[in-house]
Amino acid sequence: MSRPDILVLGRSGQLATALAERGGSAVLTVGRPAFDLAEPDAIERLIDRHRPAIVINAAAYTAVDRAESEPGLAFAVNRDGPAALARACARSGLALIHVSTDSVFDGELDRAYRESDQPRPINVYGASKYAGECAVLDALPSALVVRTSWIFGGHGESFVSRLLSWAEGRERLTVVGDQYGRPTYAPALAEALLKLSSRLRGGAVRGGVMHVAGASVLSRAEQARLILHSAVRRRGRAMAEIVPVPSSAHRTAAKRPLNAVLDCILAARHGIALGPFEADLETTLDNLLGSAGPERAAS
Numbered sequence: 001m002s003r004p005d006i007l008v009l010g011r012s013g014q015l016a017t018a019l020a021e022r023g024g025s026a027v028l029t030v031g032r033p034a035f036d037l038a039e040p041d042a043i044e045r046l047i048d049r050h051r052p053a054i055v056i057n058a059a060a061y062t063a064v065d066r067a068e069s070e071p072g073l074a075f076a077v078n079r080d081g082p083a084a085l086a087r088a089c090a091r092s093g094l095a096l097i098h099v100s101t102d103s104v105f106d107g108e109l110d111r112a113y114r115e116s117d118q119p120r121p122i123n124v125y126g127a128s129k130y131a132g133e134c135a136v137l138d139a140l141p142s143a144l145v146v147r148t149s150w151i152f153g154g155h156g157e158s159f160v161s162r163l164l165s166w167a168e169g170r171e172r173l174t175v176v177g178d179q180y181g182r183p184t185y186a187p188a189l190a191e192a193l194l195k196l197s198s199r200l201r202g203g204a205v206r207g208g209v210m211h212v213a214g215a216s217v218l219s220r221a222e223q224a225r226l227i228l229h230s231a232v233r234r235r236g237r238a239m240a241e242i243v244p245v246p247s248s249a250h251r252t253a254a255k256r257p258l259n260a261v262l263d264c265i266l267a268a269r270h271g272i273a274l275g276p277f278e279a280d281l282e283t284t285l286d287n288l289l290g291s292a293g294p295e296r297a298a299s
Contacts, residue, residue: 004028007052010059018190040084078128083135107257123254153186154287177244181260182213185280
């Protein structure tokens with residue numbers, strides 16, 4: 001096997017899939033069942049076998065609600081595995097990008113969260129991801145931790161695909177209106193990570209933390225309206241009424257931060273700026289529902 005330029009941990013997730021598509025032959029993705037981040041002993045062997053130039057960790061335990069009842073597994077995948085990976089990269093002199101989340105914050109600020117703001121996770125998933133960030137940077141201070149937000153795309157499951165399923169055959173759909181974030185298109189994030197990979201290796205980007213997310217700031221209810229509006233306007237789907245409700249009306253095992261908006265000014269200074277949700281939504285719906293037809297005439 002030829003030596004890959006970039007080794008991506010994660011194979012079937014939206015981001016790993018997009019990295020493989022955008023990176024082509026320079027990218028090798030590995031994941032379960034061949035490799036499991038919850039088995040740290042396998043990481044050293046993986047690095048030695050493939051000898052990449054840089055590693056991107058796009059693998060994670062992401063079942064936010066289930067993490068409340070599986071904290072051991074969440075921390076094994078999101079903290080212990082990345083810690084072992086960072087140690088292995090440090091021993092081999094490899095650069096590392098570790099993908100993290102807006103869920104490390106409690107959502108209490110009245111502005112976008114900066115890289116310098118102190119994380120205060122309010123659920124097990126967020127706590128495990130923050131612990132992973134700390135473990136990675138402790139073992140490899142030159143690593144780059146990239147926090148992102150509300151990933152969606154045309155492959156795999158996301159809020160877009162779930163909403164289309166929830167709305168099927170329904171006239172009215174309640175969606176939380178007090179949770180805000182930046183929906184992030186997986187292929188655009190992949191492009192950004194590939195650029196950062198090159199710049200990190202070349203010394204143009206320093207290790208530490210960077211926020212990279214989509215340009216649009218939306219509530220979940222606003223995002224839902226845009227999804228269904230596009231689906232009915234361009235694709236003839238039935239339009240369910242979106243009714244915004246407070247988070248308290250949708251009880252979940254894990255609390256979600258109300259403000260999950262990331263400040264991406266640092267990324268912009270490095271020439272990394274992702275696009276608005278509406279533009280990327282059209283491509284996503286093309287993949288999920290088929291290409292758009294002519295717009296329906298207004299009734």
